[in-house]
Amino acid sequence: MSGNVFGKVFRVMTFGESHGPYIGCVIDGIQPGLPIDVADIQKELDRRRPGQSAVTTPRQEKDRVQIVSGVLDGKTTGTPICLLIKNEDQRSKDYQSLAQILRPGHASYTFIQKYGIFDYRGGGRASGRETATRVAAGAVAKQFLKERGIEIRAYTREVGGIIARETDLEVVEKNSLRAPDLSAAKKMERAVLQAKQAGDSLGGVVEILVKNCPPGLGEPVFNKLEADFAAALMSIGAVKGFEIGSGFRAARMKGSEHNDPFYYDSRQKQFRTRTNNAGGVLGGISNGMDIIMRIAVKPPSSIRKKTETVDWQGQPVEFGVKGRHDPCICPRVVPVAEAMVALVLIDHLLMQERLERRSNLSNLRDQIDTIDTQLLLLLAQRFHLIEEIARIKKKQASRVKDHQREDHIRENWQQLARTLGLPVEMVETLRQTLLSFSRKKQEQIIDE
Numbered sequence: 001m002s003g004n005v006f007g008k009v010f011r012v013m014t015f016g017e018s019h020g021p022y023i024g025c026v027i028d029g030i031q032p033g034l035p036i037d038v039a040d041i042q043k044e045l046d047r048r049r050p051g052q053s054a055v056t057t058p059r060q061e062k063d064r065v066q067i068v069s070g071v072l073d074g075k076t077t078g079t080p081i082c083l084l085i086k087n088e089d090q091r092s093k094d095y096q097s098l099a100q101i102l103r104p105g106h107a108s109y110t111f112i113q114k115y116g117i118f119d120y121r122g123g124g125r126a127s128g129r130e131t132a133t134r135v136a137a138g139a140v141a142k143q144f145l146k147e148r149g150i151e152i153r154a155y156t157r158e159v160g161g162i163i164a165r166e167t168d169l170e171v172v173e174k175n176s177l178r179a180p181d182l183s184a185a186k187k188m189e190r191a192v193l194q195a196k197q198a199g200d201s202l203g204g205v206v207e208i209l210v211k212n213c214p215p216g217l218g219e220p221v222f223n224k225l226e227a228d229f230a231a232a233l234m235s236i237g238a239v240k241g242f243e244i245g246s247g248f249r250a251a252r253m254k255g256s257e258h259n260d261p262f263y264y265d266s267r268q269k270q271f272r273t274r275t276n277n278a279g280g281v282l283g284g285i286s287n288g289m290d291i292i293m294r295i296a297v298k299p300p301s302s303i304r305k306k307t308e309t310v311d312w313q314g315q316p317v318e319f320g321v322k323g324r325h326d327p328c329i330c331p332r333v334v335p336v337a338e339a340m341v342a343l344v345l346i347d348h349l350l351m352q353e354r355l356e357r358r359s360n361l362s363n364l365r366d367q368i369d370t371i372d373t374q375l376l377l378l379l380a381q382r383f384h385l386i387e388e389i390a391r392i393k394k395k396q397a398s399r400v401k402d403h404q405r406e407d408h409i410r411e412n413w414q415q416l417a418r419t420l421g422l423p424v425e426m427v428e429t430l431r432q433t434l435l436s437f438s439r440k441k442q443e444q445i446i447d448e
Contacts, residue, residue, distance in 0.1 A: 001115065001125070006232070007343060009350040012137040016087075017119055018127035024084040025133040027070070027140060029350070032078030036071050037143060041083070044139035047173075047335040048132060055176050055192045055328050062088060065136055083136045087129070100311045101319060105301025128237055128329065131336040138339020141346040150345060151211045154337045155180045156330040157294060159188040159204035160195070169209075178331040196327035199304030199320065203297050204330040208233075208337050210280065210291035210345070215270075217286040217348040224284025225348060226293075232340040233295050238329045241296030245279025253277070260289075293341075297333050300326050386438050390445035400442045406435065 005013045009029050016023030042065055049063040063085055070081030099120045102109050107126035111118035118124065142152065155172045156179045157164050164181035172178050175185035177192070188204075195202045218225030230242045250258055260273035273289055280291035302325035311317050326332065393400065410431060417427040 006235075007347045009354070010141060010343065010347045012134075012343060014130060014133040014137075016085075016130070016133065017124040018087070018129040019119070019124075020087060022084050022086055023129060023133050024082060025137045027081040027083070027137055030070070030076050030078065030081060030140075032076055034076045034144065035074055036067075036076060036081075036140065037074075038065065038067060040143055041065050041136055041139040044135050044142070044335055044339070045085070045132060048135045048332055050326075050332070055189060055196070055326075055331065063132055081140065083133070085132055085136065098319070098321075100313075101317055102309050102312065103301070103319075103321075104307055104309050105298075126237060128326075128332075131236065131339075134236075134343075135335050135339045138335075138342040141342040142338070144346055145342055145349070148214075148349065149212045150214075150349075152208065152338045152341050152345070153211070154178075154206055154208040154334045154341075156185075156188070156334065157205045157207040159328055159330055160191040160202040162187045162191060164188075172334075176331060177328070178334045192328040195299075199306075201299040201301075201303050201326070202328045203299035204328065206295050206297055206330055206333050206337050208291075208293045208295070208341055210341060213280065213286050213288070213291055213345065214349075215286050215288035217345070217352055218281065218284045220284045224281070225286055225344070226279070226281045226284065228344045228348070229291075229293060229341060232344045233293070233337060236295070236333065236336055236340065238297050238300070238333060239295045240298045242293065244281060244291070244293045246277040247279075247294060250277065295333075295337060297330050300329050382434075383437075383441065386441050387445060390442035393442065394446045400439055400446065409435075 004015065005011055007029070011028045012025055013028075014023070014025045042063075045063040045065055066084040066086075068082045068084055070077055070079050107123060108118045108120060111124075111126065123129075145152070153169055153172070155164070155167075155169070156177045159177060159179075162184055164179045164184040166181035166184070168180050168182075171182050171185075172180050175182060175189070177185045177188045179185035179188055192202055218228070226244045229244065233239055233242055246253065246258060258277045260275045260278050262271050262273055264270075265272045270288060273287065276289050276292065278287065278289070279293065280286055280289040302321040304320045304322070306318050306320045308316065308318050390400075392398075410428070413427050413431050414424050417424045
């Protein structure tokens with residue numbers, strides 16, 4: 001199975017299954033000497049873990065993280081960091097009756113078609129349990145982003161058609177739905193509990209806000225910043241849609257309404273836009289404004305309500321899930337969404353810092369030194385060839401000077417110098433210097 005690695009510079013590979021002994025991740029591409037706070041990683045995992053409220057699954061997982069490599073005395077060593085999380089509260093027997101059933105909304109059918117095998121015990125790699133490893137990796141990325149002043153906040157904007165109209169980030173962690181509006185949160189909770197009582201589930205919308213993202217992150221074509229955000233967020237199993245800025249509303253707007261006019265902020269000494277329909281990204285590159293994204297989160301597929309489907313023999317079956325499952329996944333998607341956005345940002349930030357390092361004085365001088373070394377190697381090769389030419393001329397009793405060839409070389413060099421924008425005088429001086437040493441070398445060999 002491929003597709004378990006995310007990122008180009010800050011690379012993360014996740015591993016493990018829902019009902020296996022461990023899940024975990026390996027993070028590669030981190031320079032040595034950076035401080036890592038294990039408590040911060042655990043704090044993020046505690047936000048995602050199950051059993052926190054009546055609107056989440058009652059499965060009890062402590063999600064205690066273990067750092068087994070890559071960190072010494074609280075600092076990175078530069079080697080891959082491996083994070084392990086033990087699975088402690090699996091109940092595989094709850095899934096025995098589902099082994100021969102094609103469960104609607106689940107990955108069993110597609111896994112069988114692709115791999116010929118599927119771990120029906122909670123879904124294996126297709127389980128939301130895997131997202132704990134993303135949160136752990138994202139927690140590491142968040143620590144590095146925090147040092148650069150970048151903040152990522154996600155919250156539940158909508159559940160079951162109930163929309164949070166206010167955006168008070170202070171109340172997000174103070175209600176079970178992680179909504180930024182306490183009044184809406186109470187209505188959302190009632191709706192989720194009603195759906196749970198009926199053996200059903202609800203979906204919703206999670207919004208992600210990135211503050212203080214510097215301008216210049218992202219690439220203009222295939223690695224647009226919003227394209228990488230979309231890929232990262234859509235890789236979360238429960239996510240069925242993505243939008244940034246005005247999103248799908250843009251389809252109903254005029255250009256005069258959607259365009260974001262620029263102005264110069266003299267206090268911050270940077271250009272800003274008066275509106276933010278672009279959502280903080282223009283031409284695939286961050287523009288310094290807040291990045292605002294939303295993802296559509298489907299209602300969990302595992303419900304007690306009786307569902308009609310078929311078994312692997314094609315026979316009709318009616319069933320309801322007996323295991324412990326979330327009636328609404330939005331509050332637990334919140335830390336996962338933050339983690340995936342953090343992984344995209346740290347990856348692009350490190351790529352941008354590499355690009356900027358290429359432009360500093362020390363790096364430019366290093367490049368010149370490399371070119372000079374290459375020139376000397378080519379000169380050495382040139383003189384070896386001159387020696388060979390001199391020996392041939394000696395055998396043939398030919399003259400050292402070849403005026404016709406020298407005139408031809410002079411014309412070619414001068415024409416090439418003009419094409420390349422080089423000073424003709426400099427090129428001519430170099431040509432004469434090389435010619436003078438070439439003649440001397442040939443004369444020495446011929447006179448031997």
